[in-house]
Amino acid sequence: MTHPASTTPWQLLQSARARLAQTSLNTLFAESPQRADQMTLSTAGLTLDYSKNRIDNEALVALQTLAEARQLPQKIDAMFRGDVINRTEQRQVLHTLLRSPRPGLTGEQQEIRNAWKKIANFTDALHRGEIHGITGKPLTNIINIGIGGSHLGPAMANLALTPYHKPGIRVQFVSNVDASDLAEKLRGADPETTLFIVASKTFTTQETLANAQTARSWLLEKTGNRDAVANHFAAVSTAIDRIAEFGIPPEHTFPMWDWVGGRYSIWSAIGLPLALAIGSDRFEEFLHGAAAMDNHFQLAPLAQNMPVILALLSFWYQNFWGADTLALLPYDHYLREFPSYVQQLDMESNGKSVHMDGEPFPQPASPIIWGTEGTNGQHSFHQLLHQGNILVPVDFILPLKSHNPTGNHHDLLVANCLSQSRALMVGKNLQQARDELLATGMDEKQADALAPHKVMPGNRPSNTLLTDQLSPSRLGALIALYEHKVFAQSVLWDINAFDQWGVELGKQICDDLLPEIASTGECQRFDASTNALLARYKAARNQS
Numbered sequence: 005m006t007h008p009a010s011t012t013p014w015q016l017l018q019s020a021r022a023r024l025a026q027t028s029l030n031t032l033f034a035e036s037p038q039r040a041d042q043m044t045l046s047t048a049g050l051t052l053d054y055s056k057n058r059i060d061n062e063a064l065v066a067l068q069t070l071a072e073a074r075q076l077p078q079k080i081d082a083m084f085r086g087d088v089i090n091r092t093e094q095r096q097v098l099h100t101l102l103r104s105p106r107p108g109l110t111g112e113q114q115e116i117r118n119a120w121k122k123i124a125n126f127t128d129a130l131h132r133g134e135i136h137g138i139t140g141k142p143l144t145n146i147i148n149i150g151i152g153g154s155h156l157g158p159a160m161a162n163l164a165l166t167p168y169h170k171p172g173i174r175v176q177f178v179s180n181v182d183a184s185d186l187a188e189k190l191r192g193a194d195p196e197t198t199l200f201i202v203a204s205k206t207f208t209t210q211e212t213l214a215n216a217q218t219a220r221s222w223l224l225e226k227t228g229n230r231d232a233v234a235n236h237f238a239a240v241s242t243a244i245d246r247i248a249e250f251g252i253p254p255e256h257t258f259p260m261w262d263w264v265g266g267r268y269s270i271w272s273a274i275g276l277p278l279a280l281a282i283g284s285d286r287f288e289e290f291l292h293g294a295a296a297m298d299n300h301f302q303l304a305p306l307a308q309n310m311p312v313i314l315a316l317l318s319f320w321y322q323n324f325w326g327a328d329t330l331a332l333l334p335y336d337h338y339l340r341e342f343p344s345y346v347q348q349l350d351m352e353s354n355g356k357s358v359h360m361d362g363e364p365f366p367q368p369a370s371p372i373i374w375g376t377e378g379t380n381g382q383h384s385f386h387q388l389l390h391q392g393n394i395l396v397p398v399d400f401i402l403p404l405k406s407h408n409p410t411g412n413h414h415d416l417l418v419a420n421c422l423s424q425s426r427a428l429m430v431g432k433n434l435q436q437a438r439d440e441l442l443a444t445g446m447d448e449k450q451a452d453a454l455a456p457h458k459v460m461p462g463n464r465p466s467n468t469l470l471t472d473q474l475s476p477s478r479l480g481a482l483i484a485l486y487e488h489k490v491f492a493q494s495v496l497w498d499i500n501a502f503d504q505w506g507v508e509l510g511k512q513i514c515d516d517l518l519p520e521i522a523s524t525g526e527c528q529r530f531d532a533s534t535n536a537l538l539a540r541y542k543a544a545r546n547q548s
């Protein structure tokens with residue numbers, strides 16, 4: 005493919021970068037009183053203010069021209085139409101179909117409807133106390149066993165929607181093969197009321213199968229009844245036969261499909277633990293929120309398209325400003341797992357180095373996603389955001405209403421969030437720092453010595469994403485926003501966002517290592533470092 009750097013929009017962007025490097029955000033605001041209004045978009049209950057970015061109309065138009073040259077509108081249509089856009093796996097990408105049925109894809113839609121009916125019926129029956137364990141007690145303690153896309157989405161959303169949890173139902177998540185994860189969830193669990201959901205698209209994932217087998221042994225030991233698995237296990241997978249082999253009956257078996265990527269699968273039966281936590285009606289609202297964002301992504305012109313704007317900005321900072329990270333800072337305690345969720349979504353989708361046609365490309369793609377809940381980060385890593393020599397664009401996410409209005413806590417939270425984005429932007433120059441010190445009564449010599457340490461370069465970009473209150477539908481829209489952002493970025497880089505070959509080698513080597521770990525002899529098959537580390541492990545194991 006043509007290297008993007010040789011295209012006209014790329015060259016226009018390079019000159020825009022040179023111009024904007026000389027222009028402060030303060031100046032951009034001073035020059036354009038309408039800037040905040042013009043650079044604010046609202047859709048699906050979310051409002052994005054992207055005015056605090058090192059961008060102007062000319063650069064935005066050049067970015068949009070690049071997106072058009074990459075055929076972004078056509079590629080959005082191709083995804084929604086069900087074209088085989090995941091070419092390395094020869095798969096359609098139809099997670100959007102799970103939240104908004106469309107004409108034309110009838111076979112899939114019937115399957116989706118049936119699966120959804122099964123999820124809703126099971127959820128409603130469990131809430132009515134009609135799903136029983138082997139001793140006849142209603143099941144109320146749900147433990148989801150899955151990893152990656154079969155864990156991060158439901159676990160994050162379950163936490164985010166805590167205020168909507170049904171009373172009397174407890175939903176927990178086990179992902180790590182480290183036995184401590186499962187052990188912590190089993191400690192004090194009542195086997196008579198516990199339901200395990202084994203969630204695995206492939207039903208081959210080592211960690212999930214190991215945890216499922218251990219949970220099964222625990223259940224059989226505690227109940228002393230070999231038939232207990234049928235009552236106390238449910239499963240979600242494309243591999244229905246493997247679920248049956250595990251001993252899980254058809255009425256507890258929930259299907260999924262090849263055309264749903266793991267990290268895009270919360271809308272499928274992988275969302276079952278979330279439905280059990282919040283109820284089927286709330287889960288439907290969650291789907292509708294995402295569908296509203298889908299509608300916007302499909303129909304809005306690039307210049308007013310929220311996921312596209314976020315993608316263009318990420319692309320802009322990474323390829324033209326050398327910003328290889330993006331901080332996600334939700335100012336909402338319930339959204340604290342959102343950065344971990346987007347880590348998989350973005351980094352597993354776009355952490356690649358070849359184009360669609362297999363040709364290598366030189367630029368980095370997918371920023372490193374990180375972050376934590378505000379205000380906690382302010383007392384930790386924000387120092388680097390404000391004064392470090394690394395440019396870190398930030399997405400602030402802020403619900404306007406609290407689920408727990410108490411005193412002036414929410415005013416404080418909002419004030420902190422808005423102060424951080426403003427401080428990053430306006431900064432403090434040497435003269436201001438010096439004047440402030442002198443105003444405290446400090447002498448000139450001391451002020452001159454200290455002032456450089458107090459300088460804040462400013463000009464640090466951020467987006468602010470508002471929502472009224474973090475409800476199921478708003479969360480659905482927020483997740484869909486980032487899903488589509490990631491897809492739009494992949495189109496700009498001409499990457500397949502829907503495969504993940506990079507995770508395979510580690511799995512293969514692990515399979516190779518396991519027999520060596522099990523054996524007692526000395527291992528010489530691997531590199532000297534790995535052999536020596538294995539030997540240390542075996543020595544420690546022998547001592548225990």
Ligand SMILES: O=P(O)(O)OC[C@H]1O[C@H](O)[C@H](O)[C@@H](O)[C@@H]1O
Nearest residue numbers: 152153154204205206209266507
């Ligand atoms: O759902 P599963 O088939 O168990 O897969 C779980 C996870 O493992 C894989 O290694 C992939 O990296 C993830 O994309 C996937 O979500």
